[in-house]
Amino acid sequence: MKPKIYLIGGSRFNAEALLSFLREDNAEWLRTAGATEAEEMVEVSGRICYMSFGAKQSPRSNADYIRNLIDQGHESVLEHVSWTFLLTGVSRAFTHQLVRHRIGFSFSQLSQQYHEETAATFVEPAHLMLSPGALAAWHNAMAVSKESYNVILDSLKELNGSPGLALQEKEFKRAIRSAARSVLPNATETKIVVTANARSLRHFFDVRGSIPGDVEMREVASELFRLVQTEAPALFSDFALTTLPDETPILSRT
Numbered sequence: 317m318k319p320k321i322y323l324i325g326g327s328r329f330n331a332e333a334l335l336s337f338l339r340e341d342n343a344e345w346l347r348t349a350g351a352t353e354a355e356e357m358v359e360v361s362g363r364i365c366y367m368s369f370g371a372k373q374s375p376r377s378n379a380d381y382i383r384n385l386i387d388q389g390h391e392s393v394l395e396h397v398s399w400t401f402l403l404t405g406v407s408r409a410f411t412h413q414l415v416r417h418r419i420g421f422s423f424s425q426l427s428q429q430y431h432e433e434t435a436a437t438f439v440e441p442a443h444l445m446l447s448p449g450a451l452a453a454w455h456n457a458m459a460v461s462k463e464s465y466n467v468i469l470d471s472l473k474e475l476n477g478s479p480g481l482a483l484q485e486k487e488f489k490r491a492i493r494s495a496a497r498s499v500l501p502n503a504t505e506t507k508i509v510v511t512a513n514a515r516s517l518r519h520f521f522d523v524r525g526s527i528p529g530d531v532e533m534r535e536v537a538s539e540l541f542r543l544v545q546t547e548a549p550a551l552f553s554d555f556a557l558t559t560l561p562d563e564t565p566i567l568s569r570t
């Protein structure tokens with residue numbers, strides 16, 4: 317199972333509203349043809365800081381303007397654009413690392429208390445396939461874990477209403493699923509909605525995109541990069557996506 321990422325949302329730039337503001341201020345904005353909504357949002361946010369419109373606007377293109385913002389460390393301007401992604405086919409081990417990113421990220425993840433994992437699937441780590449013995453041990457552990465999950469759930473369901481489990485239905489389910497999920501492994505497949513702004517994504521790409529031994533992380537970082545690069549190439553033009561000799565992707569600064 318491979319990570320699959322859907323871009324399900326993003327910031328809109330309301331050019332009409334901005335132009336209306338500029339008309340009222342008797343200012344003009346020389347727009348770069350072909351700049352995307354996200355790129356224009358960042359450019360305009362930067363220009364507002366200096367009101368560099370009209371005579372005060374330099375002949376820089378949108379891409380050059382954004383490059384200069386980044387080079388100068390004026391990166392808070394990049395926080396005005398964000399995207400929302402749905403990640404599926406990723407492991408809980410991966411999402412545990414992902415949710416450590418506290419700034420400029422928001423998360424909504426599949427619950428193992430509200431969602432029963434009787435049909436759980438597992439994300440096979442890269443490199444396991446290199447060893448038939450390791451692969452067999454892994455498949456065995458997954459099967460035992462899933463079976464144990466179902467045995468625990470079924471056994472505790474039989475105790476519904478007993479003195480130790482006298483809970484209302486919702487809390488009863490939460491209690492028995494909590495007990496059962498404790499045997500599920502890090503490899504359990506999960507789904508998570510992630511919203512991140514451009515500045516935070518750049519930081520994520522920096523610290524997570526090029527770790528040789530973490531294939532799943534590199535795969536997700538690279539796919540996120542592909543998606544946002546289409547949305548706003550100027551915001552990520554200093555990153556390059558290449559592959560390692562084993563054909564897995566790696567994301568690094570140029």
Ligand SMILES: Cc1cc2nc3c(=O)[nH]c(=O)nc-3n(C[C@H](O)[C@H](O)[C@H](O)COP(=O)(O)OP(=O)(O)OC[C@H]3O[C@@H](n4cnc5c(N)ncnc54)[C@H](O)[C@@H]3O)c2cc1C
Nearest residue numbers: 413414415416417418419420421516519520522523524527
């Ligand atoms: C190779 C690698 C190995 C790792 N190993 C471990 C590990 O063994 N154990 C472990 O627990 N974690 C580990 N991590 C996770 C790591 O410590 C971070 O929690 C994670 O990468 C998120 O990064 P961040 O804090 O920079 O991001 P964010 O939380 O998004 O923060 C972004 C930036 O905001 C600033 N910031 C955020 N919060 C604060 C704050 N409280 N005070 C001051 N500045 C702040 C910092 O500049 C930070 O870089 C590892 C990460 C990597 C990349």
